[in-house]
Amino acid sequence: xxxxxxxxxxxxxxxxxxxxxxxxxxxxxxxxxxxxxxxxxxxxxxxxxxxxxxxxxxxxxxxxxxxxxxxxxxxxxxxxxxxxxxxxxxxxxxxxxxxxxxxxxxxxxxxxxxxxxxxxxxxxxxxxxxxxxxxxxxxxxxxxxxxxxxxxxxxxxxxxxxxxxxxxxxxxxxxxxxxxxxxxxxxxxxxxxxxxxxxxxxxxxxxxxxxxxxxxxxxxxxxxxxxxxxxxxxxxxxxxxxxxxxxxxxxxxxxxxxxxxxxxxxxxxxxxxxxxxxxxxxxxxxxxxxxxxxxxxxxxxxxxxxxxxxxxxxxxxxxxxxxxxxxxxxxxxxxxxxxxxxxxxxxxxxxxxxxxxxxxxxxxxxxxxxxxxxxxxxxxxxxxxxxxxxxxxxxxxxxxxxxxxxxxxxxxxxxxxxxxxxxxxx
Amino acid sequence: xxxxxxxxxxxxxxxxxxxxxxxxxxxxxxxxxxxxxxxxxxxxxxxxxxxxxxxxxxxxxxxxxxxxxxxxxxxxxxxxxxxxxxxxxxxxxxxxxxxxxxxxxxxxxxxxxxxxxxxxxxxxxxxxxxxxxxxxxxxxxxxxxxxxxxxxxxxxxxxxxxxxxxxxxxxxxxxxxxxxxxxxxxxxxxxxxxxxxxxxxxxxxxxxxxxxxxxxxxxxxxxxxxxxxxxxxxxxxxxxxxxxxxxxxxxxxxxxxxxxxxxxxxxxxxxxxxxxxxxxxxxxxxxxxxxxxxxxxxxxxxxxxxxxxxxxxxxxxxxxxxxxxxxxxxxxxxxxxxxxxxxxxxxxxxxxxxxxxxxxxxxxxxxxxxxxxxxxxxxxxxxxxxxxxxxxxxxxxxxxxxxxxxxxxxxxxxxxxxxxxxxxxxxxxxxxxxxxxxxxxxxxxxx
Numbered sequence: 001x002x003x004x005x006x007x008x009x010x011x012x013x014x015x016x017x018x019x020x021x022x023x024x025x026x027x028x029x030x031x032x033x034x035x036x037x038x039x040x041x042x043x044x045x046x047x048x049x050x051x052x053x054x055x056x057x058x059x060x061x062x063x064x065x066x067x068x069x070x071x072x073x074x075x076x077x078x079x080x081x082x083x084x085x086x087x088x089x090x091x092x093x094x095x096x097x098x099x100x101x102x103x104x105x106x107x108x109x110x111x112x113x114x115x116x117x118x119x120x121x122x123x124x125x126x127x128x129x130x131x132x133x134x135x136x137x138x139x140x141x142x143x144x145x146x147x148x149x150x151x152x153x154x155x156x157x158x159x160x161x162x163x164x165x166x167x168x169x170x171x172x173x174x175x176x177x178x179x180x181x182x183x184x185x186x187x188x189x190x191x192x193x194x195x196x197x198x199x200x201x202x203x204x205x206x207x208x209x210x211x212x213x214x215x216x217x218x219x220x221x222x223x224x225x226x227x228x229x230x231x232x233x234x235x236x237x238x239x240x241x242x243x244x245x246x247x248x249x250x251x252x253x254x255x256x257x258x259x260x261x262x263x264x265x266x267x268x269x270x271x272x273x274x275x276x277x278x279x280x281x282x283x284x285x286x287x288x289x290x291x292x293x294x295x296x297x298x299x300x301x302x303x304x305x306x307x308x309x310x311x312x313x314x315x316x317x318x319x320x321x322x323x324x325x326x327x328x329x330x331x332x333x334x335x336x337x338x339x340x341x342x343x344x345x346x347x348x349x350x351x352x353x354x355x356x357x358x359x360x361x362x363x364x365x366x367x368x369x370x371x372x373x374x375x376x377x378x379x380x381x382x383x384x385x386x387x388x389x390x391x392x393x394x395x396x397x398x399x400x401x402x403x404x405x406x407x408x409x410x411x412x413x414x415x416x417x418x419x420x421x422x423x424x425x426x
Numbered sequence: 427x428x429x430x431x432x433x434x435x436x437x438x439x440x441x442x443x444x445x446x447x448x449x450x451x452x453x454x455x456x457x458x459x460x461x462x463x464x465x466x467x468x469x470x471x472x473x474x475x476x477x478x479x480x481x482x483x484x485x486x487x488x489x490x491x492x493x494x495x496x497x498x499x500x501x502x503x504x505x506x507x508x509x510x511x512x513x514x515x516x517x518x519x520x521x522x523x524x525x526x527x528x529x530x531x532x533x534x535x536x537x538x539x540x541x542x543x544x545x546x547x548x549x550x551x552x553x554x555x556x557x558x559x560x561x562x563x564x565x566x567x568x569x570x571x572x573x574x575x576x577x578x579x580x581x582x583x584x585x586x587x588x589x590x591x592x593x594x595x596x597x598x599x600x601x602x603x604x605x606x607x608x609x610x611x612x613x614x615x616x617x618x619x620x621x622x623x624x625x626x627x628x629x630x631x632x633x634x635x636x637x638x639x640x641x642x643x644x645x646x647x648x649x650x651x652x653x654x655x656x657x658x659x660x661x662x663x664x665x666x667x668x669x670x671x672x673x674x675x676x677x678x679x680x681x682x683x684x685x686x687x688x689x690x691x692x693x694x695x696x697x698x699x700x701x702x703x704x705x706x707x708x709x710x711x712x713x714x715x716x717x718x719x720x721x722x723x724x725x726x727x728x729x730x731x732x733x734x735x736x737x738x739x740x741x742x743x744x745x746x747x748x749x750x751x752x753x754x755x756x757x758x759x760x761x762x763x764x765x766x767x768x769x770x771x772x773x774x775x776x777x778x779x780x781x782x783x784x785x786x787x788x789x790x791x792x793x794x795x796x797x798x799x800x801x802x803x804x805x806x807x808x809x810x811x812x813x814x815x816x817x818x819x820x821x822x823x824x825x826x827x828x829x830x831x832x833x834x835x836x837x838x839x840x841x842x843x844x845x846x847x848x849x850x851x852x853x854x855x856x857x858x859x860x861x862x863x864x865x866x867x868x869x870x871x872x873x
Contacts, residue, residue, distance in 0.1 A: 076723060115723035117716065120498040120795070124720025124820050138724050138828075142820045220618030220867065221450040278619055279452050300449050318451065319872050340449040 049083055049123075050090040052143040056125050057094030059139035060112050063129045066099030070108040077118040084116065087125075118145060157350040158370045158382040159425040162405070165417040166197070166204060172406045173224030174395050175417040176234065188417065189226040189236050191218055194243070194253060210253040214241040221280040227266050228398040237262045240277035261287050264302045264313075266398035271313075273302065281318050291327015299323070300340040301394065305353050305373060312373065314355055316340045324376055331376055341394035343403040345370065349424035350381050356403050356420060358391040359384060364410045366390045368420060382425070387418075450854060454870035455624040458647045459639060463604040463630030467590050469578050474753050475668050475791045476649070479844060480629075482577040482793075483863045487609055487625065488529075489580035489592030492520055492539070492559070493571050497665060497859040499718075499795045499818065501571045505534065505581055505593065506559070515566040520559045526616050528583060529597035539581055546579060568817050572796030595620040595866035605629055621854075621869035633755075637847075646852050646870070647863065652706035652845040660848050662857040666708060666715040666841035670789045672748075672764070673808050674835050678784040679744040684737050685773070686834035689746075689785075691734035692771045693764055695727050695839060702759050707842040713804050713827055715841040718797040721824055725831075725838075734771035745774035749783035760839075761787050789842070795860050797823055801830075808836050 060069075071092065075084045091114070092102055105111060110131035117124050122142045129137045165175055170190050178185040186197040186204050193211050197204035218239065225237040233251065236243040243255040261272035262282070271290055273282040276298075284296040290313055299315040306312075313325040322338060324331040339358030346353050354370035355378065367384035368391065392415070393406035403420040462480035464470065469485070470477045492506040501509065506520035526534040536554035543561070544552040551562035561570065573579065582592040589598050593616065596609035609625040628645070636648035652663055672689070680686050695709035708715065711725035748765060750757035758777070764787070765775040775785075790807040792800040798818040805813050813826035830836070844861045851871040857863050 074723070115721075117720045117723055119720035119797075120717050121500075122720065122820075126721045126724045128724055138721075138824065140721060140820045140824055142720065217614060217616060218618060220621065222618070278613065280449055281452075 046083070046086060048143050049079075049087055052123070052125065052141050053087045053090035054094040056114070056127060056139065056141045057091045057100075058098065059141065060114075060127050060129060061095055061098035061100045063137050063139060064100055064110050064112065064131050067110070068101045068103035068108045069095070069131075070105040070111040071095070071102040071114065072111070073114045073116065075116045077116045077123055079116055079123070087116065121145065156370075156380065156382045156425045157372070158347055158354055159423045160356075160368060160370055160382045160385045161421050161423060162368075162385055162387075162418040163421070165404075165419055167409075167414050167416045169414050171222065171392070171408075172415040172417050173222065173238070173393060174226040174236075175404045175406070175419075176226050176228055176397065177419065178228060178233070187226055187234060189224045191222055191224075191238075194226070194234070194236055194245070196251060208251050210245070210251060212236065212238065212241065212243055212253065212255050214238065214255055215257055216240040216277065219278050219280055223275075223280055223393065225262055225395060227263060230268075237275070239275055239279075261285070265304050265396070265400065271304075273299075290325050293325055293327060293330065296325060296330065297321075297323055301342045303342040303344040303355055303396065305344060305355065314342055314373070316342045324373070333378070336378065339366070339391065341391055343394045343396040343420075344400055345396065345403050345420065345422050346401045347422035347424065349422070354381050354422060356394065356396075358394055358405075364389065366407065368394070368405060370422060382422070385420075387416075450621050450867075450869040451872060452619075452621050452623075452869070454622050454873075455626055456622045456647065456852070456865060456868060456870065457645045458625055458627040458865075459631040459636040459645050459649070460627060460629055461631065461633060461636075461649060465603040466588055467598070467601065467607075474751065475789050478791045478793070479861055480649075482861070483865075484607065484627070485577045485580045485582075485590065485592075486594065486862055487596045487865055488590050488594045488598060489582045490526075490594055491576070491580055492522075492543075492574045495572055495575045495795045495860070497717075497795050499572070499797070501575075504575070505539065509571060511568070511570075513562075515568040515570070516563055518561045518567070518570050520561070522557045522559060523616060524557065526593050527614065528591050528593055529612055530585075530591050532583075534581065534593050538583075542581055542583070543574075543579065566816065569796055569798045569802075569815070572794050572799040575796075576793055576799070596625055599624070615866075617866070620866040622865070625865060640847055640849060643849060646849045647865070647868075648847050650845040650847040651704075652843050660850075660852075660855060662846050662848075662855065664844040664857065664861045665717050665795075665859045666843050667792050667861045668789055668842040668844070669710075669713060669715075669792055669804060669838060670707075670760070670787070670840040670842060671713075671808065672837040672839065673786050673788050675783065675786065675809070677782065678746075680746055680784050682741065682743065683833055684739075684741060685743045685746075686837070688734040688737040688771055689768055689773055689775075690834055690837045691730045691737065692767045692773065693837070693839065694729040694767050698760055698763050699840060702756055702763065703840065703842070706845075707840045710838050710841050711831075712838055713808075713830060713836070714797050714801055714823070715792065718792070718795065718800060719820065719823055719827070721820055724824075729767065731770045734773075738772065743773065744784075745776060746784040747781055748775050748777050748785050748787065749779050750777070750787040751789065752779060754789055757787055757789070787839075792841075801827060805830055810835060 073088055113128045115126045122144050124142045127139050172188055172190055174189045176187045184199050188195045193209045195209045196207045198207045227235045232247040233245040240257055241255055242258045242260055243253045246252040261274045263270040263272050272287045274285045275282050281298050281300050284298045286294055297317040299317045301316045303314045304311050310327055315323040317323055322333040322336055341358040343356045345356045350372045351374055354372055356368055356370055359367045367386045369384040370382035371378040372381040387407040389408045389410040391405050392408050396403050405418045405420050407416045460480040462477045469481050491504045493504045494502045496502055505523055507523050508521040511518050522536050528534055536557055536559050540552045540554035540559055553560045582590040584590055595612055595615050597612050599610040600608040607627040611620045611623050613619050639645040640648050650661055674680055699709050709727045711727045712722045716722040748761050750761045761777045765777050768775040793803050794800045796818055798815045801813050810830050813830055815822050815826050846857055848855045853869050854867050
């Protein structure tokens with residue numbers, strides 16, 4: 001949708017029509033997607049606008065009959081100048097074709113005042129027509145409005161990069177990229193299924209959809225985790241439900257009601273934590289314990305930072321604090337004001353392993369930033385990378401080299417999956 | 427030096443980020459105030475617009491409807507997941523959500539829902555079969571889903587005390603008529619348990635009291651005047667969902683259409699809107715707001731006293747009595763201004779609350795984002811004949827609305843929005859643009 005300046009306008013266009021410019025750059029096949037999303041509707045709309053203008057002209061001509069008419073067009077909609085000019089051209093052309101000539105008021109037998117307006121669903125164009133001493137007549141046409149459908153460099157040790165993977169209207173809980181001999185596959189976990197996509201001509205095409213059947217009511221802030229496995233394709237964890245894929249083709253998935261704890265990393269021997277089935281957080285019970293700690297605070301997310309001889313666990317607690325567990329002590333950091341989603345990401349820079357942290361909680365934008373924890377105090381390791389909406393899920397990928405971030409775009413309400421990777425900065 | 431700058435930047439990034447950056451948090455009590463002081467929890471037959479919105483918001487917390495509408499009038503699933511019409515819109519079939527239960531544990535089956543809707547609409551044929559509900563009407567009803575989305579069609583049963591038992595995100599825990607309502611989270615809600623544990627609603631609180639309570643941090647969600655500003659809170663304004671208009675009753679002395687036409691031409695709406703309404707709303711000469719219809723430009727709002735005098739010509743016209751709703755804080759001032767405007771064209775209008783009025787200043791609700799449904803509801807509220815509508819297309823709407831306004835039995839004046847404000851500890855505050863509050867998705871910052 002191309003939105004621009006109004007012409008003569010004395011009431012405001014509907015605010016929802018204002019476009020939100022994309023801030024990110026998209027690569028590869030994304031360019032095709034953008035072409036499809038942005039340019040195609042524009043082209044379609046040009047044709048639709050012209051057709052509607054001709055339709056309106058036909059209705060005007062039916063009232064005025066052949067002759068000279070003063071035509072005035074006022075734009076009170078979100079159409080831009082170019083579109084209005086297209087409408088004007090089509091309108092005048094069709095009127096001419098039906099024997100109606102546009103002229104100055106003093107040279108005309110009647111007038112047609114056209115107002116280009118809109119409601120929340122459609123453009124509405126009205127023509128108020130007066131011919132001679134006759135009563136004012138109003139004719140209308142309407143046409144659907146198109147649906148409105150988005151890195152900084154850094155002097156920090158780490159540069160975060162995001163790669164757009166996929167977007168859909170339904171909430172995405174987690175995503176995973178799998179390299180297979182037959183080509184890459186993208187797995188997407190949502191509330192009802194695991195969708196498997198394969199790449200074809202630069203686009204992800206749906207290959208199969210594996211339904212997730214469960215008896216329980218899912219919580220309002222639904223979360224889910226997709227973990228790739230060695231002996232079968234994946235395990236999917238949802239609150240109160242665990243699903244396991246088949247080991248051999250054709251792909252299938254079997255789900256069971258289960259309160260089994262979720263693995264906090266992809267390792268087979270990973271620490272697991274109990275997830276509250278009707279809520280959106282982990283209870284804080286670990287299995288096996290982290291060193292001597294079997295019970296920590298309730299937390300939203302956890303990240304494992306390998307250290308020489310032990311693992312330092314960072315937990316984003318439900319109360320907003322961050323806990324660092326080393327198996328012996330529980331250090332609480334209260335003043336960081338981080339978001340509630342943490343993940344670990346490996347790079348060859350800084351300490352080699354960074355903590356990836358969501359930031360704002362602002363519904364219109366959010367960002368990710370990397371931190372090093374050389375000792376026990378976090379040090380900023382990257383500039384933030386920004387997103388056009390809140391980050392609703394952040395998980396380390398199974399190899400922990402990259403992470404997956406799911407963003408809910410503020411302008412469209414759609415969910416976008418990104419792969420987050422790290423490179424060395426200056 | 428560069429290292430110092432880096433460390434300062436690093437420290438700033440740790441400490442200076444926006445607060446409250448967490449996932450939705452479960453728990454806590456949401457404190458709400460409302461103007462309405464209902465004795466029963468049902469949509470009032472003859473209340474103020476404020477009474478309507480307050481009860482609609484309460485029922486939306488406790489109950490569900492079969493479907494809902496978004497701001498653009500698109501149908502969205504509620505207790506029904508799919509729907510289709512047959513016989514040119516005379517028969518509608520709804521597939522119901524599986525396993526939904528009322529707050530008392532009983533099943534919200536198709537048979538139960540059919541009974542509830544059948545009792546509400548004896549003229550409908552409502553039939554249940556397995557998970558399917560069929561509704562048949564005598565005339566074509568393209569807007570039936572919009573009708574079903576209205577709060578009066580909420581799917582609920584009532585206990586012996588008249589307390590509604592629904593399937594919504596909250597159940598009624600305690601009700602002190604006219605004073606207080608306590609709602610508790612429904613743990614088994616089909617769309618997931620709401621984030622807050624309890625909603626405490628203080629009823630019968632004036633707007634001014636609500637604003638003071640918000641300033642003192644004694645409440646989390648209040649109604650607000652669209653024009654007012656509250657520094658410590660976030661304010662949300664809806665689309666224009668109310669109409670202020672002049673209505674002539676059947677026994678008015680203004681039987682001469684020229685007098686009503688002339689009165690309409692004298693009213694200078696813009697200064698009233700910018701002054702008395704403090705910029706809220708939009709002057710209008712139409713029943714439906716432009717965001718619903720899109721054609722309001724063809725209903726001119728400019729005053730034209732000269733033309734009003736010409737319309738009256740030398741006719742002798744009676745003096746008119748104008749009354750208003752004394753519960754509406756702005757109504758008297760607006761009525762006085764209308765009387766003043768009328769005088770410029772030689773029309774005598776006396777503002778009075780006593781006696782039989784010749785014209786009334788009213789404020790009505792436009793309850794649906796479906797324009798056909800709102801036009802029907804508005805016509806009923808304004809005492810006009812029901813419009814004949816086959817669809818919500820502008821080709822049907824415009825002539826129907828024009829017909830309602832011909833004869834000037836009603837003079838539309840302003841379309842008005844609703845406003846609400848919340849405290850800083852409220853997160854995920856996304857009031858519906860049609861006036862609803864959607865408190866099930868709200869969560870509270872940790873204490």
